[in-house]
Amino acid sequence: MSKEGYAANVQYALHDIEEDEKRDWLCGHSERLAIAFGLLKTDPGTPLQVMKNLRVCRDCHTWTKFTSKLMKREILVRDANRFHLFRDGSCSCGDYW
Numbered sequence: 001m002s003k004e005g006y007a008a009n010v011q012y013a014l015h016d017i018e019e020d021e022k023r024d025w026l027c028g029h030s031e032r033l034a035i036a037f038g039l040l041k042t043d044p045g046t047p048l049q050v051m052k053n054l055r056v057c058r059d060c061h062t063w064t065k066f067t068s069k070l071m072k073r074e075i076l077v078r079d080a081n082r083f084h085l086f087r088d089g090s091c092s093c094g095d096y097w
């Protein structure tokens with residue numbers, strides 16, 4: 001994904017740990033794990049849906065936009081505040097935070 005321009009934004013990892021550990025920590029966010037599992041277990045082109053009881057962090061939002069574009073998938077994420085529909089690298093919320 002870094003070839004496509006994605007770089008993890010570690011300012012959202014609030015733990016007092018090294019930068020590399022912060023990047024690893026972000027990879028463990030529940031929506032990323034759910035999307036990765038969905039990509040592995042569903043047929044190409046199948047839309048994914050993820051429900052979350054907390055807000056999506058900005059880095060996960062950016063990561064999901066890149067994932068929707070690279071994997072050519074529609075990804076719907078419901079967080080605590082709104083629905084986010086990711087298609088072709090953009091989100092229906094218009095990146096409103």
